[in-house]
Amino acid sequence: MSKREVFHSSDDPRRLPISPPGTRNIPGVDGLWAANLDKDNLFTQIAATATRLYEQSPVTSSAQGLDRLKAIARLRSMLDAAEAAVLADSYEYAVADAVSQGTQESLLGEPEESDEGQSAYYYGVNRSDESLIRSCFVAEVAAAMRTTEKKAQDKLFFAEGLRHLCAETLEALSIGEITTKSAQEIVKHCQDLAPEDVKLLQHTLLPIARHATDSAIIQRARKMRERLHPKPIEERHKKGAEDRKVTYWHEANGMSVIQLYMPVEKALSIINTVNWHAVRNLDSADERTEQQRRLDIICDALLDGWPATEGTALKARVAVTIPALEMLADPKRALADLEGYGPIPMGTALLIAKDAPSFIKVLTDPWSGAAIDVGREKYRPSRALRDLLRHRDVVCRFPGCNRPAETSEIDHIDAWGNGGHTTRSNTHLLCKRHQMFKHVMGWQATYLPDGSVNWRSPNGVMCVELPGSVTTVQNFDFEKEQTPMLPTAQLDDRVRRVLGWVEPPERETG
Numbered sequence: 001m002s003k004r005e006v007f008h009s010s011d012d013p014r015r016l017p018i019s020p021p022g023t024r025n026i027p028g029v030d031g032l033w034a035a036n037l038d039k040d041n042l043f044t045q046i047a048a049t050a051t052r053l054y055e056q057s058p059v060t061s062s063a064q065g066l067d068r069l070k071a072i073a074r075l076r077s078m079l080d081a082a083e084a085a086v087l088a089d090s091y092e093y094a095v096a097d098a099v100s101q102g103t104q105e106s107l108l109g110e111p112e113e114s115d116e117g118q119s120a121y122y123y124g125v126n127r128s129d130e131s132l133i134r135s136c137f138v139a140e141v142a143a144a145m146r147t148t149e150k151k152a153q154d155k156l157f158f159a160e161g162l163r164h165l166c167a168e169t170l171e172a173l174s175i176g177e178i179t180t181k182s183a184q185e186i187v188k189h190c191q192d193l194a195p196e197d198v199k200l201l202q203h204t205l206l207p208i209a210r211h212a213t214d215s216a217i218i219q220r221a222r223k224m225r226e227r228l229h230p231k232p233i234e235e236r237h238k239k240g241a242e243d244r245k246v247t248y249w250h251e252a253n254g255m256s257v258i259q260l261y262m263p264v265e266k267a268l269s270i271i272n273t274v275n276w277h278a279v280r281n282l283d284s285a286d287e288r289t290e291q292q293r294r295l296d297i298i299c300d301a302l303l304d305g306w307p308a309t310e311g312t313a314l315k316a317r318v319a320v321t322i323p324a325l326e327m328l329a330d331p332k333r334a335l336a337d338l339e340g341y342g343p344i345p346m347g348t349a350l351l352i353a354k355d356a357p358s359f360i361k362v363l364t365d366p367w368s369g370a371a372i373d374v375g376r377e378k379y380r381p382s383r384a385l386r387d388l389l390r391h392r393d394v395v396c397r398f399p400g401c402n403r404p405a406e407t408s409e410i411d412h413i414d415a416w417g418n419g420g421h422t423t424r425s426n427t428h429l430l431c432k433r434h435q436m437f438k439h440v441m442g443w444q445a446t447y448l449p450d451g452s453v454n455w456r457s458p459n460g461v462m463c464v465e466l467p468g469s470v471t472t473v474q475n476f477d478f479e480k481e482q483t484p485m486l487p488t489a490q491l492d493d494r495v496r497r498v499l500g501w502v503e504p505p506e507r508e509t510g
Contacts, residue, residue, distance in 0.1 A: 013157055013160050013161075015191040015192055016161050016164075016165055016187075016190055016191055017165065017190075017193065017194060017195045017198060018160060018161070018165050019164070020130070021091060021092060021095040021130065021133075021134075021160075022092065022096055022099060024163075024164050026088075026089045026093075026163075027039075027089070038085070041171075041174065042078075042081065042082045042085055043082060045078050045174065046075065046078045046079060046082060049071060049074060049078065049176070050075060052071065053071055053075070056068070062459050063460055066457070066459050066460075070461070073176075073179070074176025076180065077173050077174075077176045077177075077178065077179055077180055077183075078173070078174055078175065078176050080173065080180040080183075081170055081173040081174035081183075082174070083159070084158060084159035084162045084170065084173075085159070085162070085163055085170065085174075087155060087156055087159040088156070088159040088160050088162070088163035088164065089163070090137075091134070091137055091156060091159075091160070094133060095130070095133055098133050134156075137156075138152045138153045138156060139152075141155070141156065157187075158187055158188075161187030161188075161190060162183065162187060165187070165190060165198060166183075166186060166187055166190065166202055168202050168203075168206060169186050169187065169202055169206065170183075172206055172209070172210065177209075178206070178209040178210055179209070179214055181214040181217075181218075182205075182209040182214050182217040183209075185214070185217050185218050186201065186202060186205055186206075186209070186217070188221070189201065189221040189222060189224065189225040190225075191225075192225075192229055192230065192231075193225065193228050193229065194228075194230065200224075200228070201221070201224050201225070201228065204220075205221055205224070208220060208466065211464045212399075212463070212464060212465065212466055213399050213400040213463070213465070214400070215400050215401075215402050216465070216466055219394075219468060223343050226343040227343070232345075233343065233345045234345040234348075237263070237344070237345045237348060240263070241262075243261065244261055244262045244263070245261050246258065246260055246261075247259045247261070263348070264344060265344070265348060274294050274297050274298060275294070277293075277297050278290055278293045278294045278297060385410070385422065385423075385424060386410060388424055389410060389424070389428065390405040390406075392424075392467045392468070393405060393408075393429040393468055394467070394468025395408070395429075395468050396408045396429055396430055396431040396434055397428040397445075397453055398430060398431070398434035398437065398438075398443075399463045399465050401431060401434055403431040408429040408430055408431045409430065409431075409432065409435065410422075410427050410428075410429065411428060411429070411430040411435055411438065412426055413426050413427065413445050413446070413447045413453070414426055415439075426447065428445075428447075442457075442458035443456070443457060443458065444456040448464075452464055452466045452467060453465050
């Protein structure tokens with residue numbers, strides 16, 4: 001193992017488009033005035049929010065408590081922003097100090113007279129090596145913050161990304177507009193992107209992060225990075241498949257964990273097969289839980305060769321995006337969306353789909369990416385609506401819920417009994433648990449024109465949940481009761497033919 005492998009972070013900051021440490025601008029370098037202004041921006045809101053929380057009377061109702069919790073969450077975001085800025089700046093000073101001390105000795109040169117210089121020569125390291133400086137600084141941070149070096153290393157990576165690359169994200173975090181998790185996802189998915197693509201990523205995700213849940217950001221950040229990545233997904237998927245492996249570790253109470261790192265299409269095929277057997281021919285005398293049966297099936301299959309049947313292979317649904325001509329314009333960079341996972345290479349999707357019994361044609365909005373209609377040549381309208389919701393919503397539409405569409409059900413936003421219609425503008429997918437929340441516990445949902453749903457909790461907490469297929473909200477104002485509709489796609493004869501809504505013209509025969 002090389003010294004670089006020993007001392008270098010697995011979260012390589014060089015995968016972010018930022019300049020090397022020691023060359024970055026920090027407020028202190030620009031003088032005391034700039035440093036104080038930066039300090040005010042980072043800590044004034046913290047002091048004001050903490051003071052308001054301190055001066056408020058004790059909580060006397062659930063609504064007051066929820067409002068207080070929102071303020072505490074904002075305060076936590078502000079503190080994490082300040083921590084990131086201080087951490088990134090401190091590392092810059094650590095690098096600058098190492099350079100100013102003149103520790104530029106060569107590994108093959110004469111050792112310094114000091115004990116440190118003699119030891120560096122003995123161990124064969126250069127004390128001004130950036131990897132070594134970083135490793136030593138991370139150890140100090142871990143000691144100061146009483147955490148592990150791995151966590152301190154992750155904090156430093158996040159801090160550098162916020163401070164030196166994602167300034168808009170740092171600003172939003174410092175005033176409590178977004179959560180730390182959302183900020184971390186934005187920085188994480190800036191890796192390998194060009195600076196202009198990082199700006200686009202922030203411009204697209206920050207409006208969502210100010211109102212939606214962390215899970216919404218995680219899903220959209222991953223999809224955006226896949227589309228903006230300079231290397232085609234086919235190439236990265238092939239490299240990932242070459243890195244497939246099995247790892248394991250031991251836990252307490254005589255238990256262990258086995259982890260498989262493999263292509264997603266194989267992982268989902270295995271899970272689908274196991275789930276198929278777990279719910280098939282249930283014995284009333286079998287007291288095992290479903291999770292226990294699933295694990296026992298895997299053990300039986302690996303150790304005893306049972307079950308011998310092939311089970312159920314992964315059946316993919318291939319969506320034709322209209323009017324996005326990605327596959328025709330650049331097949332290598334075209335992305336498919338694997339239900340239950342997200343973006344995968346188009347070639348992989350075609351391999352999965354070769355045995356699919358049917359195809360679903362989906363029309364998406366060219367501005368937002370939201371699914372807005374489906375082809376109907378093979379299905380009754382009710383099935384077509386289900387297909388539309390499946391592709392539009394992707395997961396349960398309750399805030400923060402990631403249960404897949406296949407385990408959710410169509411729910412009327414305005415109840416059927418109160419005159420609500422079974423239309424795309426009055427239906428969304430909800431899992432059984434959150435249907436109960438809506439119909440029994442007092443949660444209220446209001447449909448917005450773009451397909452998003454404005455949720456109101458029993459105590460008045462508001463949250464906007466976007467459809468899973470929406471990738472941008474730049475044309476929307478969340479503060480308005482009704483947001484304007486995006487420009488609609490033009491349904492010309494060619495698009496209608498692709499959707500199967502009109503028959504293609506018959507060719508004249510000679």
